[in-house]
Amino acid sequence: MFIDxxxxxxxxxxxxxxxxxKFEAVKGxxxxxxxxxxxxxxxxxxxxxxxxxxxxxLVTPQSGKEVPHFMxxxxxxxxxxxxxxxxxxxTVWDGKYFASLVENDYYVLACYRYIELNPVRAxxxxxxxxxxxxxxxxxxxxxxxxxxxxxxxxxxxxxxxxTRLRAYRELFNADIDKAELQAIRQxxxxxxxxxxxxxxxxxxxxxxxSISV
Numbered sequence: 154m155f156i157d158x159x160x161x162x163x164x165x166x167x168x169x170x171x172x173x174x175k176f177e178a179v180k181g182x183x184x185x186x187x188x189x190x191x192x193x194x195x196x197x198x199x200x201x202x203x204x205x206x207x208x209x210x211l212v213t214p215q216s217g218k219e220v221p222h223f224m225x226x227x228x229x230x231x232x233x234x235x236x237x238x239x240x241x242x243x244t245v246w247d248g249k250y251f252a253s254l255v256e257n258d259y260y261v262l263a264c265y266r267y268i269e270l271n272p273v274r275a276x277x278x279x280x281x282x283x284x285x286x287x288x289x290x291x292x293x294x295x296x297x298x299x300x301x302x303x304x305x306x307x308x309x310x311x312x313x314x315x316t317r318l319r320a321y322r323e324l325f326n327a328d329i330d331k332a333e334l335q336a337i338r339q340x341x342x343x344x345x346x347x348x349x350x351x352x353x354x355x356x357x358x359x360x361x362x363s364i365s366v
Contacts, residue, residue, distance in 0.1 A: 155217030156254070160199065160304060162264045163220075164341055165228065165250040166207040173235060173245055174205055180286050183208075186230050188300050194223040197302040199261075200268045203286035204275065209268040211255070213304065224250050253340040253347055260347055261306040265292065266324055267337050281325065293322045 155161065167173040174180045180203050191198050195215040202209050214220050232245040255261050269292070272284035281289040290296040292307065295318050303317075311317035340347035 155220040157217045160213045160255040161252050162255055163210045163252045166247045168244050168247055170206045172205045174203055183231050190223055190227045194219040196223055198300050199304045200265045200288045202268050202271045211264050251341040252344055256346050258306040261304055263333055
């Protein structure tokens with residue numbers, strides 16, 4: 154069950170970790186489909202990354218019941234394209250996607266960083282700005298986007314665009330705490346809110362987020 158107007162961290166993987174985004178053009182096609190379905194289903198996108206065999210989204214649905222419909226339509230349309238391109242049949246995605254409710258502002262910003270640092274953790278690039286298929290360029294660099302909608306937690310980082318961008322980039326100056334990484338992953342694997350993240354956050358106050366998130 155998905156709750157209206159609450160943010161969710163969603164991950165979907167290729168079947169048996171299939172490299173479903175092998176070429177840049179394929180990523181571009183998926184991204185185009187994603188953009189269309191976001192508008193069609195009334196879902197706000199805050200952060201994303203497209204990897205070789207999976208993708209991450211941080212979204213807020215206007216209507217929670219639209220999330221399963223959104224994921225089903227997105228997966229089905231891309232599977233049709235992928236199979237036609239590769240002259241294959243059958244499933245492209247794992248049977249289920251993973252979704253975790255984002256409970257509070259601390260977790261929202263942690264998820265922003267977790268998603269956009271994915272290519273760095275994978276060893277593909279050294280810094281998030283070196284990876285093209287990510288929302289980092291909008292959230293940290295100010296690149297205009299028609300689909301990225303700032304979450305209120307992001308907007309609270311500053312009273313204007315330039316202070317928000319600077320504050321957001323500062324969040325990436327420190328590595329994500331290992332306990333937080335584990336909490337995010339466990340919450341996704343179990344499709345549960347990440348309650349343990351708060352317990353492991355060492356009770357850091359909001360003004361110190363740029364150091365510890």
